[in-house]
Amino acid sequence: MTPDWDFVVVGGGPAGMTAAQYASRSNLRTLVIEEMAPGGAVLLINEMENYPGFPEPVNGYEFSEKLRQQTENFGAVFKSAAATSITKNGDILTIDTTDGPISTWTAVISTGAKHKHIGVPGEEEFSGRGVSYCATCDGPFFKGKKILVIGGGDAACDEASYLAHLTDDLVMIHRRDRFRAQKALADRVLGNPSIDVRFNHTLERIEGSGKVTRVVFRRTDTNEIYEEDMDAVFIFIGSVPQTQIVPDLQIDEGGYLMTDQNMETDVKGLYAVGDVRATPFRQVVVACGEGAVAAHVAAAHIDAVKGDIYAGIATS
């Protein structure tokens, strides 16, 4: 039996779309399944300044749109649906989706990761009413207001720099005494007069009435607890890999999918790339490279499988 597709990409972020480009350029019949708009987490990046070939910072939405166009130009097809499971029978993978099953020789999981919640009282209650995980989406609602940013990684620094364009009253807290973020992003925050950086701080709770009005901090070095008026709380403390459709695959201690250097999971013909994969450096440029590798290896895998099948037919 010939499956519906040669190569199916589950998740249309930069990793998945690059995989789809390389696969379609190798003449593989390629489908990208994406439940939201193509782009994934990059859609939320305000200014990406470290993607090679872009001397001016590029907006995440514009970057994603160009990637999508390029992917379609190479012949890949996009399908709007959610994948719910992946199973393997013989050489063929079946991907169940909200729009019915799809069969394929190979597939790549590029489902990314979702923002982590901090788990303090008030976070869920005020979500969407002052508590946010997306500066570009919600920042403009808090122009000129007092904003709190939590986190010490690239995302927190990148988003704090963006939010500082909207207000000059921005507090940023991090639980340790130094940022985890790349030096260039951290320095931009530390040198910004609109950002009041407070290390060794955690959030105890968020308070308000219908919307956020106050937060309570704890200093991790002295255990001092104090409160402060606040209009918005933006939380950027990392992410949780989206592996629900493949619960049996091997993962690392953080829950990220383990692969070999060919991006192949413990199931032959099934690859994982981008933010869902265990990798030492989660960057768009790395994710795209992983997508290219997966597509290249998948093409060789399909050749080998078809060769075996045709050899079997010829000798039977």
Ligand code: NAP
């Ligand atoms: P991340 O690198 O994992 O950083 C998460 C930050 O949140 C860390 O500073 C961590 O503190 C802190 N944190 C974690 N759990 C916490 C908790 N419960 N309470 C308080 N603080 C907590 O995540 P990210 O910043 O979202 O970045 C994810 C990936 O995307 C990274 O690989 C990053 O390089 C990439 N990215 C790149 C760009 C860019 O290049 N422009 C922009 C955004 C994201 P500790 O430091 O103490 O662990």
